[in-house]
Amino acid sequence: MKLKILEMGDTRAKILLTGARPSLANALRRTLTADLPKMAIEDVEFHLGPISDEKGKTYESITPLFDEIIAHRLGLLPIPTDIELFSYRDKCESCSGEGCPNCTILYNINKKGPCTIYSEDLQLVTQKIKGIKSKKYEDKFKIKDRSIPIMKLGKGQALLVYATAILGTGKEHAKWKVAHGVGYKYYPIIDIDNEKCDRCESCIESCPLGILKLARGKITAKNIEDCTLCKACVDACERKAIEVEGDESKILFQFETDGSWSAKAALKYALTILENKFTEFGKAVSKLK
Ligand SMILES: [Zn+2]
Structure with missing residues (x-):
């Protein structure tokens, strides 16, 4: 399998897999969505009762949303993740699962109304971890x-x-x-027979993505990678001058991350997970008699 990067943004990636079957692309999809570790808020402790500000004004710890809904919303925030620094809490050697800076990040929110609370209001309580200074810790783990x-x-x-x-x-x-919106498709091949074509332009009108255009008296395709192989143009062409199919030797693969990982780091780590799984599988098979 060969892998060519077509687009690599902070949270978005588009790659071309050559010589790979859909089963392998699907394994990568599943790894990206299900096996990649990420930091997310798991426990939320709510202060109950009156809350006072610096001037002595008292507020009630009442909110328009149920605590469970607030906890759920906090859970979905993309917490920046550095897999080198943290271990799973239940496997943490430093605290045996009780929670420590090596396996948890502690945030707090302290806001008084009227106001809107945003992700930037999540303040870091944990300030350091072995090997990282406080300032860097803040840069690393404040929600981007x-x-x-x-x-x-x-x-x-x-x-x-x-x-x-x-x-x-x-x-x-x-x-x-x-990873979200992880998808793949065969690389589109759009074959236009300009001899048969009578330039009626019905194919251009039918394409929902505006891929076809008339240039110098010929129908041509631009941004071929955007084609979803819907074949609306094939159906629209009465003269059967256009053919669309997928190239089975090439797979276009794309995904986005929620911001907890960069797209590049997520892809690299997912490929490492896959490699380890296949190696383990290989070893297990070779032990069979
Ligand atoms: Zn720990």
Whole structure:
């Protein structure tokens, strides 16, 4: 299998797999969505009772949303993940699963209404980990997407919570899912017979993605990779001058991450997971008599 990067953004990637079967592309899809570890908020502790500000004004810890809904929304925030620094809480050697800076990140929210609470209001409580200074820790683990709305607080209302993020995988819960919109298709081949074509342009009108155009008296295709192989143009052409099919030797693969991982790091780590799985599988098979 050969892998060519067609597009690599912070959270978006498009790659071309040559010499791969759909089963392999599907294995990569499943690894990206289900096996990649990610930090997400698992426990949320709510302060109950009155909350006072610096001036002595008292607010009620009442919010328009149920605590469960707030906890769920916090769980879905994309917490930046560095797999080199953290271990799974239940496998953590430093704390045996009780929670420590090697397996958890602790955040808090302390806001008083009226206001809207955004992801940027999540403040880091944990400040350091072995090998990383406080400032760097903050840069690394503050949520990058700062304007995700969580909820609105009314007058006299306040929210004080402590939220603990731990590592998990998409297999356990959707909040630990790193990659979204993971899809693949055969590379499109659009074959236009300009001898048969009478330039009626019905194919151009039928294409929902505007891939076909008339240039210098000929129908041509641009941005072929966008073609979804819907074949609306084939159906629209009465003269059967256009053929669309997928190239079975090439697979276009694309995905996005939620921002907890960069697209490049996610792809690299997913390929490592796959490689390890296949190696283990190979070893297990070779042991069979
Ligand atoms: Zn720990």
